[in-house]
Amino acid sequence: MADDTLALFFREADVIAGRIRERYQYRLKQEIAAKERTIDILVEKTSDAKATRLAAHKLEKLQAWNKAQIERQKLRHKRYEQFKGFLFWAGSWVGSGSSGTLFFIFAILTFTTLTGxxxxxxxxxxxxxxxxxxxxxxxxxxxxxxxxxxxxxxxxxxxxxxxxxxxxxxxxx
Structure with missing residues (x-):
């Protein structure tokens, strides 16, 4: 029963994370398209040689920026997976025999002390x-x-x- 609930919870969490990832990629594509339009306008205003150098430089910056964004996205995903693992560990620790009992007793003692x-x-x-x-x-x-x-x-x-x-x-x- 608890495993089904946890599986359902993490399935929903993965769906939400997927939606967030899709939204982030969509916004990234929009920003890339906007930057490409800006580059195109600048290229038309300058000479062909200068425009080629400028476009190459902007393209390198854009590629570096894209790589940095992809690395950040991977790092966020890694942190999310670590947090999810910690959450599983904490849940299993609290739900296990003596540690769960100790946690419950500590919570009761804290509550009664503060109430007193x-x-x-x-x-x-x-x-x-x-x-x-x-x-x-x-x-x-x-x-x-x-x-x-x-x-x-x-x-x-x-x-x-x-x-x-x-x-x-x-x-x-």
Whole structure:
């Protein structure tokens, strides 16, 4: 079942790669034709001897450019094949027995660690009953350690709030 799915996937990938290759060759032929038209126009404007030298020089450049494009295309295809091989290797490694299990366990541990860190740091303020409570231990793991309120601080915070509430507010100039 999995082999059929992979075979279908890579068959489709090869079809897409073929289409891309055909489009690239079509564009390459269009560029070559455009450059050939440019060469033809230049040849008509110059003398026959000069035009022959110019055409030969342009043709050499065009052939070198075509060879370079073909080499690039081969290199791209080689890289694509290497990537495809790596993808097969990675899929078989993850799908195999113990390595797949280790990969799955590592993913679960990472997810739970990140979730735990988010849950610990999510509330803006914590109110703990005592310094020996579990709440205070969780407070020690927070990124922002200034956001805990202990029982002895509650009275001070309420008194400061009442004091600030009764003060008249100053207006800006």
């Amino acid at each position: 860190l988010a849950v610990i740091n999510l509330p803006t303020n914590l109110s703990c009953p005592d310094k020996k409570s579990f709440c205070y231990l969780v407070y020690q793991m927070r990124l922002n350690n200034e956001s805990i309120i202990l029982p002895q601080q509650t009275k001070d915070i309420i008194a400061e709030y009442e004091r600030n509430k009764s003060k008249p507010k100053r207006r800006g100039k």
